[in-house]
Each structure stands twice: as structure tokens, then as C-alpha cells.
Amino acid sequence: MPDRHVQTFRQFHRVVMREAGALQGDFLGRGRALGASRLVWDMGDGPVAVAALRERLGLDAGYTSRLLRSLEVEGLVQVRPSPDDARAKVASRTVSGAAEAALLDQLSDAAAQATLDGFTASEVAQVEAAARTLTRALTRRHLTIDAADPQSRDAQWCVGQFFAELDALFDSGYDPAKAVVVGAGDLTPPRGTFLVARLHGQPVGCGGVKLPAGEPAFLKRMWVAQSARGLGVAGLILDRLEALAVAAGSPAVTLDTHSVLAAAGQLYESRGYRQVPDFNGEPHADRWYRKEL
Amino acid sequence: MPDRHVQTFRQFHRVVMREAGALQGDFLGRGRALGASRLVWDMGDGPVAVAALRERLGLDAGYTSRLLRSLEVEGLVQVRPSPDDARAKVASRTVSGAAEAALLDQLSDAAAQATLDGFTASEVAQVEAAARTLTRALTRRHLTIDAADPQSRDAQWCVGQFFAELDALFDSGYDPAKAVVVGAGDLTPPRGTFLVARLHGQPVGCGGVKLPAGEPAFLKRMWVAQSARGLGVAGLILDRLEALAVAAGSPAVTLDTHSVLAAAGQLYESRGYRQVPDFNGEPHADRWYRKEL
DNA sequence: GCATATCGCCGACTGTAGTCAACGATCCAT
DNA sequence: ATGGATCGTTGACTACAGTCGGCGATATGC
Secondary structure (H helix, E strand, C coil): CCHHHHHHHHHHHHHHHHHHHHHCCCHHHCCCCHHHHHHHHHCCCCCEEHHHHHHHHCCCHHHHHHHHHHHHHCCCEEEEECCCCCCCEEEEECHHHHHHHHHHHHHHHHHHHHHHCCCCHHHHHHHHHHHHHHHHHHHHCCEEEEECCCCCHHHHHHHHHHHHHHHHHCCCCCCCCCCCCCCCCCCCCCCEEEEEEEECCEEEEEEEEECCCCCCEEEEEEEECHHHCCCCHHHHHHHHHHHHHHHCCCCEEEEEECCCCHHHHHHHHHCCCEEECCCCCCCCCCEEEEEEC | CCHHHHHHHHHHHHHHHHHHHHHCCCHHHCCCCHHHHHHHHHCCCCCEEHHHHHHHHCCCHHHHHHHHHHHHHCCCEEEEECCCCCCCEEEEECHHHHHHHHHHHHHHHHHHHHHHCCCCHHHHHHHHHHHHHHHHHHHHCCEEEEECCCCCHHHHHHHHHHHHHHHHHCCCCCCCCCCCCCCCCCCCCCCEEEEEEEECCEEEEEEEEECCCCCCEEEEEEEECHHHCCCCHHHHHHHHHHHHHHHCCCCEEEEEECCCCHHHHHHHHHCCCEEECCCCCCCCCCEEEEEEC
């Protein structure tokens, strides 16, 4: 690595280390440890399974239990047995917990604002782009994209999330039964492949490709979780799916999508896909794309 | 702040928090706590006053003492009484301490390299630029630039460092006595101003401006410490000095510099300074610049 | 030469972060 | 119904980070 790069990264490393040090202990001045604050902050509005929360934040079971207890004493969260499984528990914020989370939001925004003070608008845009680039770079190391059985737990979860999102997004809902049929074996070798993207081991996205011999490949079930958007995950999945199509000798890649999924359309167009007429009659789609290989 | 910015910074914040968490404990896998590793790493080659080291890293006296002791036991550093003041001590790395620091350098470079793996060359350049931008943004919050008496301790220290650097840089050395005279009152109001830039309270740069009524302002003693280069400190000092010249009604700003100070020349040219013939006969200069206000 | 300030050192302490193993409650497949 | 797996809890433990007050040695101003 050239000296210039080394210098830049050392300096960055050092600055971040100092910044991170300042975060420890009394996080954002709320008289609470970083771990506890993170928990309230990242909990989200609805009730969350404690196990999911734990895994998302990468915390130990015992430690999480203790933190939740202290937050419960503070009156910020409520932990109840899960209705589905009496062994498991779900945590949710109380009213004052939600208020505290909102305050943390505000404080963290203020901290971000303070960082940007004294910069011009174009510099702010530059810094923002820089933050985005580095977020991607730092995240990518913890991102894996692997082939998975569409019947596997993680794959099912991703597809479930995807369908739920589509159902909420479309005025008339989304009915998998009405969609273009993708058979059981269509997304498993040798007739296709299904990929699951995982961040820190947690599934955050998926995508499948059907590879009919001699015909164009067909992409299906491309999805990225809200929490992982903006990291370029979709682009990486698309890269891998296209590589599979190339390896299978497909003459082109086709797919259908809907205009309400704006980011998807942008991605496809930036990758050289062009719109084509409806080729499969998918009732939930209003756009069809194709890219020659 | 628009939602998009907030989203970006939250995500960045989160990623950095996770990354920083991974750094804690066994820093870079050397079986030593972060604090101890930082100490060996940041110590530099020559002997350093313990007090200076402490202040640079923002550590408590007792804590530093303990860390140094443990490093001494490991045989990585040597702490001796200061020759100037038997109360104070100076620390220096032993041979194996220097080796350890070199290893940490290597490991941190490798970590940076791992971050960049899987990126194309142009993406690497982008990420590097992003790291630089964010380093500046995060650093700027801890940077202060204030007017200071040129006789003050910090000002004298900066100028001393500057002269020492010039002396090392020029083949024939640098002799302040031969330089264009800057009188005692030339850099103090009302005839001029001297600014000191401090990072975390430690002086890291300086710059003076002479403001003769009705004549062009004259910049002198612009300097930034090695440790703070690449952060845009010089640009910020220059902004402030030019603002002072504008406020004083100067028709232009002039300065002399030398071509071995390549970064300085680049800065001036990027700020709209153009080269002019020698206007003051400064023997240590080979370039003269002027910018109309 | 004496009082006072400074410097690093040391012991005692607090708080955070996290690990590990054991345990009881519950669920699920057989 | 029962054995094994899963889930959260608990206690005991470790390591790190950092603070505080007092101590002895030394420097400095009067």
C-alpha cells in the first residue's frame, strides 16, 4: 500500500479511536452506559424478541438480560413473555422509553450537526458522501453472500419479509399465489440459485436466479432489509447473480419489478438494464427489464 | 438537517461504534490492552516527556504511570528521569518496543488493507478520499485557532519547531538572524496578529500577519506540525489571516516561501495566490506570492 | 533556607464490558 | 410422557478504563 494511503488510514484510525473513546461511559450525556443506551436506541418501536435484539447488537445473553433489567428498573422498557413461546421474551419501550429514544435521536443528530458546523453546503454533501463510502467499506467486511436452500430458515425469513413489504406497499396487497410461479426446484442447482446476504451473520437480503438452458436468466426475489439499505448490498447480490448467469451461458438477464420500488429501478438502470415489454404477465409488476450478457 | 443526512450519519455512527468496540480489549491481537498498545504506538522514536505523552493521549497521570510500568516490565519502554528536571521523566521505546511499534504499524496497515479488499483501484481512491474528508470533519471540532502573543509559550514552541524544520530542510540551514526582520510588535495588534492552532488543546500550527496601514498585508511563519498535516489546518489558518487582512482594509496579501515546501505552494496557488517577483529580498525564499483582496 | 508548587507514583476505588457455566422453565419430536 | 434442545436468568469471574487522594522527591520564588 502506498505511503499516502497508509498515512490517511492511520490518521483516520486514530481520530475514530479518540471519537469512540469519548462515546464510552456516559453515552451522549444521558447518565447511562453505552450498552444500555444502545439497547433503548436500537430497540425500535414495536415489541422485539429479546433474542433478535441480542443478536443484532452482538451481545451476550447474560449481559443483555442484565441490561434489560436495569432499563426495566429505570422504567424505559418492558419485558414480557413472548405470546408464541413462553420460554422466549419480547421487549418493548415504555412511553418514557420512547421519549428517551427520541431524545437520543435528537442528541445524536445534534452531534452530527456539530461535526458539520462550519462547512459549506457543498462540503456537507462531500462529507456525507464520504460517510456513506466509508460505511460501505467498513460494512462490506462483515457481509457474506452465500448460496442457500430457498427452504432454509434464513431464506424463508427473507422472502417472508419481502412479501410482507410488498403487501404493505401495493394498494391491492401482494398475493404470492397470484404471482408468476417459481417452482420448488427453479432456484436450486442446477436449474437456478438462491443467495442470502448476511451482515454479522444475520440475514439482510436475498436474491434468486432461474437459469433455463439456452434462455435468458430470470431474476426473482431481490430484496434488502431496511436496516441494510444504502450499503450497496443489492448491487453485490446483483453482481453475484449476473456472474451465475454468465457461468450458465445465459444470453441475457431479465426481471420484473414495480415502479413503487424506486431504488430497485435505479439500480437496474445504472447496471445497464433497459426496459422491455411485459414478457411474463406478472400481475404485481409494472416494469420489465432486460440486459444482454 | 434533511432526513437523508441523518440516515447516513446514524449508519456511519453505528458502524464506527461496532468497529471501535472490536478494537477494545486485545488491540490488534497483541495480547495487550488498547491503552498500553496506544502508548507504545504513539510514543514515537525519540524520548518523550511523560507529561507530553499523557496530554497527547488525554490520559490520567496515575493511569499513564501504571501503563508505562506494565510496558517497562514487558521490556518495551524505558522510563528515565528527565535531564532537565529530576521530578519529570522521559519515556523512550527499547529496541523491542520499536519492533513492537513497527509490528503494530504493519498490523494496522493490514487491517486497512483488509477493509479495502474487494474494491477496485478507483474505489480505493474514493474510500481514501472519504477517509480524508471524514478525518478532517471529525478533527475540526477539536481544532481551535486563536490569536496569541508571539512571546507566549505555545507560540514560541510553534515558531521553534518551524525554524528547526527549515534548518533541517535547507542545504545551507536556516538562520533567523539573516531573515527579513519581523519586529516585536509587527505580529501583535494593532500592527498585526499571530494565530496559534490547537488540536485537543495542544499547539499544532501557527501563522502571523503583518498589517501595515494602506500597504499589502504580509503573511509570516505559517506552519503546521507533521502530526496534523492533511487535516486542512493550514487552510483554516490562511482563511483567518486573510479575514484579518480584509478587516484591516489591506489591498492585497503577500508572502514569501520556498519551493521545498511543496504543500505550501500548492495551498497558496489553490487559494488564488499568484507568483510575483522578489519584493523583500528574503534570503531563505525562492518564491513570492500575492493575492489581491 | 524555607514554604510552596509541581511531578510522577501508588493504593484504593468505581464503573463498564464481557465471559462462562449452571439452572429452571418451556417447547418439541418421538 | 419423556429426553433433548432452547430460552432467559443468575452468580461468579476477568479485564479494562479511569478517578481520587496522599506520598515522597524535586524545583523554584522569596
